[in-house]
Amino acid sequence: MINAQKNFVELSEQSVYNQLIDAQDKTLGIIACGIAVNYLMEHYPDGCPHPILKIGQYPLPKKQLQWLVDNCERILTLEDGYPFVEESLKGYLGQGATVNGRLDGTIPRDGELTPDSVGVALGLATVSTVDVPSVVKMRPPTLCQGCGHRDVYEALNEVVSGYDNARIFSDIGCYTLGALPPFRAIHSCVDMGASVTMAKGAADGGLFPSIAVIGDSTFTHSGITGLLDCVNENTPVTIVISDNETTAMTGGQDSSGTGRLHAICEGIGVDPTHIRSFVPLKKNREEMCSIIREEIEYKGVSVIIPCRECIQHIGKKKKVK
Numbered sequence: 554m555i556n557a558q559k560n561f562v563e564l565s566e567q568s569v570y571n572q573l574i575d576a577q578d579k580t581l582g583i584i585a586c587g588i589a590v591n592y593l594m595e596h597y598p599d600g601c602p603h604p605i606l607k608i609g610q611y612p613l614p615k616k617q618l619q620w621l622v623d624n625c626e627r628i629l630t631l632e633d634g635y636p637f638v639e640e641s642l643k644g645y646l647g648q649g650a651t652v653n654g655r656l657d658g659t660i661p662r663d664g665e666l667t668p669d670s671v672g673v674a675l676g677l678a679t680v681s682t683v684d685v686p687s688v689v690k691m692r693p694p695t696l697c698q699g700c701g702h703r704d705v706y707e708a709l710n711e712v713v714s715g716y717d718n719a720r721i722f723s724d725i726g727c728y729t730l731g732a733l734p735p736f737r738a739i740h741s742c743v744d745m746g747a748s749v750t751m752a753k754g755a756a757d758g759g760l761f762p763s764i765a766v767i768g769d770s771t772f773t774h775s776g777i778t779g780l781l782d783c784v785n786e787n788t789p790v791t792i793v794i795s796d797n798e799t800t801a802m803t804g805g806q807d808s809s810g811t812g813r814l815h816a817i818c819e820g821i822g823v824d825p826t827h828i829r830s831f832v833p834l835k836k837n838r839e840e841m842c843s844i845i846r847e848e849i850e851y852k853g854v855s856v857i858i859p860c861r862e863c864i865q866h867i868g869k870k871k872k873v874k
């Protein structure tokens with residue numbers, strides 16, 4: 554096992570996806586992972602004056618890291634999300650090197666990495682460095698016109714407006730945009746699968762109605778286990794699996810439950826009479842609302858599967874043809 558890891562590190566050191574680019578100004582050495590490279594280069598269109606180690610393959614290439622630490626006065630790590638590389642450096646290189654990044658607040662500890670936060674970390678700006686033309690208006694993200702998730706939220710909103718204390722727990726995917734106007738339909742988004750377990754916890758705590766909205770792909774990723782838990786305890790929850798037959802948010806990859814969601818839920822033990830389906834379209838609004846209402850009122854586990862293909866996905870398939 555130890556030898557395998559050593560081999561992986563060697564492979565990383567030889568990989569074309571890990572590039573060490575030397576430069577004159579060694580007061581700073583920069584480790585940039587994935588998209589961070591682009592954000593970095595936006596600030597240096599004519600070339601970065603500091604050495605850069607571009608990371609595109611893991612585990613970290615130890616030789617190149619060591620070179621950077623030995624030759625640069627301080628290291629700046631640019632990576633999205635969790636400070637994985639920054640923390641690993643301690644294990645790799647000991648405590649000697651001065652490393653800046655998310656852990657010391659050079660990059661904000663929360664939120665996504667952006668060209669702006671990289672500019673601030675480089676000391677090139679104090680606030681926004683991107684020159685936005687005045688004609689460009691702020692435009693919050695929104696569900697596409699014609700998206701089936703829209704119809705689901707419109708129907709859900711109509712039904713839950715009849716309850717005083719309804720809560721809709723959701724998850725991450727295009728459908729998360731149901732949190733924003735005009736829907737303002739969902740109350741939480743924590744991590745993949747949490748919609749189901751949070752709905753269960755809330756129902757256990759006495760909340761009614763307790764509803765989860767989860768995408769088909771997120772459901773097969775990590776919603777199934779929570780649903781099994783609900784079945785085992787016959788928890789009064791309504792789980793909406795909004796099936797657009799693809800993994801839309803990340804670019805339209807295949808979704809592993811396509812065509813099998815009903816069977817999966819039945820296999821877990823959901824009562825087949827409480828696995829309902831409809832096609833989320835305006836013309837079906839009445840049917841959608843009455844199914845949602847009936848299943849909310851059922852004091853056990855119910856699953857509703859609105860199923861209509863993502864329109865962007867349909868468009869892509871047509872283009873390929």
Ligand SMILES: Cc1ncc(C[n+]2csc(CCOP(=O)(O)OP(=O)(O)O)c2C)c(N)n1
Binds near residue numbers: 745769770771801808
């Ligand atoms: C643990 C984890 N893995 C991967 C991702 C990336 N990711 C964001 S949304 C998503 C899936 C969305 O697909 P789906 O549930 O089908 O919803 P849709 O976007 O199609 O509405 C994935 C994999 C993530 N956020 N968290």
Ligand code: SF4
Binds near residue numbers: 697728797865
């Ligand atoms: S990409 Fe597809 S799922 Fe996402 S908002 Fe647009 S139509 Fe809806």
